[in-house]
Amino acid sequence: MRRPGTDENNVQMTDVLCDFCRTQWSEDKPMIEGHQGSCICGNCLRIAFIDVLINKHDTGPDGYKCTMCLEHRDDPAWLSPMYDDAVICRRCIKLGSGALHKDKQFDWQKPAGADEDG
Template identity: 50%
Template sequence: MRREGTNPDDVQPEDVLCDFCHQAAWAEDVPCVEGHHGSIICGECLQAAWVAHDRAEKAEDSRQCTMCLEQRDDAIWSGSASDACICGRCIRQAAGALHKSKDWSWTKPDG
C-alpha cells in the first residue's frame, strides 16, 4: 500500500508500506512481494502467513484477497495491523518468488 498523501508521480521508498503490518518495507530494506493495485506483503508477514495458513480455518465467508483481488474461500491469513488478507494461493506464489530471488536471502521457513 502507499502511505497516505503519496505523490503518485514521485513515489519514494518510504511511501511503500506493507499492507499487513504497515512498516515501510522498501525503506527498511525488508524483502517484499507486490500484488495488484500496489499491494505489498513483506517477508516478515509472509513468513508468519506461511507458517499459519496451513493451520488456518477456512474463511466462513469468502473474503477478497488483498493481493489478487479475488474472492477466495480457501484459507485466508490476515495481518495484525490491518484488515488486509492474503489467500493461500498468493502466499505460495509470493513465497516462491521470494525464495527464488537472488537479491534476497529469504527462504521458506520449514514446515
C-alpha cells in the first residue's frame, strides 16, 4: 500500500508499506507488489506460506477479496493478524514466494515442507 498522502507521481521507496504489517519498504527488504499498489513483505509472505501451504490453515474470511490480486476467491487464504483488511490468497502466496525464491538479490528461501501440488 501507499502511505497516506503519497504523491503518486513521485512515489518513494519509503512511501511503500506492506499491506499486512505496514512495514516500510527499504533496499534490504524483499517486497512483492500486487495490484493497485498493494504489497507484501518477505516476512509476511513467509508467515503466510507456512500457515497456508504447510500448516493448511485457512484464515481468509468468507467471500474475502485478496489484497494482492483483488479477486474474490475460494482458495484458502491468510488474513493478516494485525490488519483485518489484508488478505492474501493461496495463489498469490505461491506466485509471490516463487518470485522471491528466484530473486538472487535476496536470501529468501521457500520454507521447507510445503506440498507443491496441495
